[in-house]
Structures are given as C-alpha cells and as structure tokens.
Amino acid sequence: MAAAFRLDDRPALLGGAPVRRDPFPSWPVFGEPEEQALVGTLRSGRWYRGNGENVRRFEEAYARATGARRCLATCNGTSALFVCLNALDVQPGDEVIIPPYTFIATVNVVLRQFALPVFVDTDPETFQMDASKLEAAITERTRAIMPVHLGGNVCDMDRILAIARARNIPVIEDACQAHMAEWKNRKVGTLGAAGCFSFQASKNLNSGEGGAVLTDDDSLYERAYAFHNNGSGLKAIGTNFVYASTGHNLRLTEFQAALLLQQMSRLDAQVRTRAANGAYLTSLLGQIPGIRPARQYAGCTLNAYHLYMFRYDPAEFSGLSRELFLKALRAEGIPAAGGYSPLNTQPFLKNTLGSRGYRRIFPEKILKEWPERTACPANDRLCTEAVWLTQNMLLGPRSDMDSIAVAIERIRRHAADLARQASA
Numbered sequence: 005m006a007a008a009f010r011l012d013d014r015p016a017l018l019g020g021a022p023v024r025r026d027p028f029p030s031w032p033v034f035g036e037p038e039e040q041a042l043v044g045t046l047r048s049g050r051w052y053r054g055n056g057e058n059v060r061r062f063e064e065a066y067a068r069a070t071g072a073r074r075c076l077a078t079c080n081g082t083s084a085l086f087v088c089l090n091a092l093d094v095q096p097g098d099e100v101i102i103p104p105y106t107f108i109a110t111v112n113v114v115l116r117q118f119a120l121p122v123f124v125d126t127d128p129e130t131f132q133m134d135a136s137k138l139e140a141a142i143t144e145r146t147r148a149i150m151p152v153h154l155g156g157n158v159c160d161m162d163r164i165l166a167i168a169r170a171r172n173i174p175v176i177e178d179a180c181q182a183h184m185a186e187w188k189n190r191k192v193g194t195l196g197a198a199g200c201f202s203f204q205a206s207k208n209l210n211s212g213e214g215g216a217v218l219t220d221d222d223s224l225y226e227r228a229y230a231f232h233n234n235g236s237g238l239k240a241i242g243t244n245f246v247y248a249s250t251g252h253n254l255r256l257t258e259f260q261a262a263l264l265l266q267q268m269s270r271l272d273a274q275v276r277t278r279a280a281n282g283a284y285l286t287s288l289l290g291q292i293p294g295i296r297p298a299r300q301y302a303g304c305t306l307n308a309y310h311l312y313m314f315r316y317d318p319a320e321f322s323g324l325s326r327e328l329f330l331k332a333l334r335a336e337g338i339p340a341a342g343g344y345s346p347l348n349t350q351p352f353l354k355n356t357l358g359s360r361g362y363r364r365i366f367p368e369k370i371l372k373e374w375p376e377r378t379a380c381p382a383n384d385r386l387c388t389e390a391v392w393l394t395q396n397m398l399l400g401p402r403s404d405m406d407s408i409a410v411a412i413e414r415i416r417r418h419a420a421d422l423a424r425q426a427s428a
C-alpha cells in the first residue's frame with residue numbers, strides 16, 4: 005500500500021483530510037476520432053441505416069470482436085431484449101425466468117409481452133443468478149431463461165445452459181453490463197440462443213443510447229431484424245408495404261454507430277485496465293475484515309467490471325450502518341453506492357400482475373401463488389449488504405485502488421467513532 009496514505013488519520017467525515025481530492029477518471033472517454041466520425045456522418049447527409057454504412061459496419065465489427073455469427077444493432081439495450089423475446093415468440097401466458105438482482109429493464113420487457121416473470125434467487129457470493137435454484141423454477145409454461153451477467157461478472161453458464169438444453173428452453177443472455185466478458189475464453193452474449201447489449205451512457209461501450217443482439221442462429225437473426233424494422237424483414241425490403249409479421253422501429257442511427265466504431269478502438273485497452281485494477285482491488289479488499297468482494301465462478305475467464313461489487317458487514321465495523329459507511333467513503337473522495345433494491349417485491353410488479361390484462365390472461369391460482377413462488381430471501385439480504393463502485397473508477401492508475409482500500413480501512417479503524425458521532 006502506498007506510504008502516502010495514513011490509516012490512523014481521522015476520517016474525513018470527522019474532520020480529517022480526505023484520502024482523495026482528485027476525481028476518478030471521467031466517463032465517457034473521447035477525442036478527435038469521435039469528433040471527426042460524427043461530423044463526417046453529419047456532412048454525408050446519410051443519417052439512418054437505410055442509406056448509410058455505419059450501422060452495418062458496426063454490426064460486423066461487434067460480431068467479429070465477440071465471435072458471434074450475427075449482430076443486430078438496436079436503439080437501446082431494452083429494445084435488444086424486447087426484440088429477442090419477440091423473435092423467440094414469447095407470448096402472453098408464458099413464463100420467463102430472470103434474476104431479481106438486475107436493472108428494471110430485464111423485467112419490464114417480460115411484462116411488455118404479458119408474460120410472467122419468475123425470479124430465481126441470487127448467489128450472494130457472486131451477485132449472479134443462483135443456478136442451483138434454476139431447475140425448480142421451470143414449468144411447462146417456461147418459454148425463455150434470461151440470466152444477467154451482472155456488473156460485468158459472469159453467470160454460471162455451464163449449469164444454466166445444461167439445465168436449459170435438457171428442457172429445450174432458449175437462453176437469452178442479458179449482457180447489457182458485460183461487454184467483452186468471457187466464460188471459458190468465449191465472449192458472453194454468444195453462449196445462449198442470443199445475447200443482448202446496451203450502449204447507454206453509463207455502459208462500458210457507449211453511444212449515449214444504443215444496443216445490440218448477438219446470435220449464431222440465422223433464422224432468429226432474420227426474425228429479430230424484421231421485428232426491429234417494423235416487421236419488414238431483409239427479404240421484404242423494397243416490397244410494397246406488405247408485412248408478414250408485426251414489429252417496431254427499434255433501429256440504431258448512423259450517428260450512434262459512427263461513435264461506437266470509434267469507441268470500439270478504445271475498448272480492448274479499457275477492458276484490460278479494468279480487469280487488472282479489479283483483480284488488484286480484490287487482493288486488497290479481500291484482506292479487510294467485513295469486506296467480501298464478489299467472487300467469480302471458475303469458468304469466468306474475464307470479468308468486464310461494469311461494477312466493482314462487494315458485501316459490507318457492519319459487525320466488523322463496530323455496527324456502523326451501510327448508509328453511514330457509504331457516507332464516510334464518499335467524504336474520503338470515493339463515490340460509492342448501495343446498488344439495487346429487491347426487484348421482485350416492488351409495487352409496480354404487484355400492480356401490473358393485478359391489472360385487468362394479467363387477470364384475464366393468467367389463472368387466478370398462478371397469480372395468487374406468484375409472490376411466494378418468486379420469493380428471493382438471499383437477494384433481499386444481499387440488497388442490504390451490497391456496495392458498488394462504477395466502472396470508470398477502475399480506469400486510472402493502480403494507486404487509485406490503493407486509495408479505495410486505504411479509505412475503507414481508515415473507516416474501519418474509526419468505525420466506533422463514526423457510529424457514535426452519528427447517534428449523538
């Protein structure tokens with residue numbers, strides 16, 4: 005640990021000098037190449053995929069980078085998931101299995117189909133779907149399994165795929181937080197029937213908004229293409245407004261693709277920096293009592309670290325609450341957050357499942373049994389213990405990681421004082 009940091013100094017929240025005054029690296033990272041690409045697209049006057057080249061070029065580049073046969077760009081990650089559920093014909097009355105520890109879009113797209121979201125509890129060690137509880141959640145109505153590679157860490161894909169294959173249920177990987185992450189040296193998003201990505205501003209590959217679907221299945225790709233293009237498929241282009249299927253306009257613009265092509269040239273170096281800093285930070289934080297960094301399954305050969313996640317145990321910090329721990333950490337110049345609230349018990353879900361449409365579609369018994377069936381006690385607990393650092397914090401020098409570890413250890417040494425101060 006860098007000698008410049010003094011662990012016994014008073015915490016910033018109690019009037020001491022903060023461990024850090026400098027901000028962490030800002031996000032997004034861009035420069036001249038992005039500017040030229042955007043201006044070039046502007047001046048070309050070709051702003052949509054129908055008359056430009058950028059979207060197609062990006063799709064080819066992203067497919068090549070991930071090892072997928074096919075890539076379809078979409079207007080955001082939510083629409084990538086939406087496209088896949090439709091390409092796989094998920095309909096009202098079906099069930100879709102998802103984790104409760106995820107961004108709300110994962111469940112919203114299931115509700116948009118008037119399907120039933122079935123939650124599988126979280127493995128608190130990894131923050132991922134607990135694959136040992138997957139089998140029990142499957143019924144004859146299960147139409148898709150949608151694991152999420154949360155925070156850029158990777159789900160136990162061997163177990164999930166084995167269970168899905170045995171039942172012939174397609175797996176849609178929500179890889180919206182896991183660009184370039186790997187399972188046994190294969191990129192996530194290429195392991196299931198389809199994989200979905202987001203290029204929203206906070207994500208590790210960013211064009212403000214944007215998304216993509218990866219698949220090796222040509223027929224799924226063609227259905228996905230048609231759905232994202234108002235139902236008009238590749239072969240239908242140029243025909244007289246006659247459509248064989250329904251769809252939406254979920255296309256990416258040429259501006260976003262121009263930006264993504266440039267951002268992709270920065271991606272590999274950023275991935276390597278996050279992975280090295282993430283592993284180093286784990287080696288430091290793993291030594292601090294009461295801090296348990298998210299573990300990786302043995303098959304995870306590359307963590308994309310969209311988030312750096314750990315569990316906080318107040319018992320090792322003189323009972324200091326997580327909220328005060330976060331406040332003390334922020335005072336030291338380390339922005340940290342508490343992460344998700346449990347998704348499966350939120351009011352919007354209860355209201356949606358109680359709506360006229362759902363009551364018409366689903367037998368009363370299924371809706372009545374749903375809350376108990378999708379209870380996730382391990383996840384409820386994880387949501388009270390989690391601490392997140394964002395991906396940009398891993399983009400700087402190794403000494404940034406030292407500063408995080410020092411701030412946490414300083415808070416631990418003064419935790420009793422901090423707790424006392426708060427109650428005074």
Ligand SMILES: *Cc1c(COP(=O)(O)O)cnc(C)c1O
Nearest residue numbers: 080081082107109180181202204
């Ligand atoms: C960001 C995100 C999405 C949605 O992506 P958008 O581009 O914001 O629509 C879906 N799932 C997960 C896990 C995400 O993090």
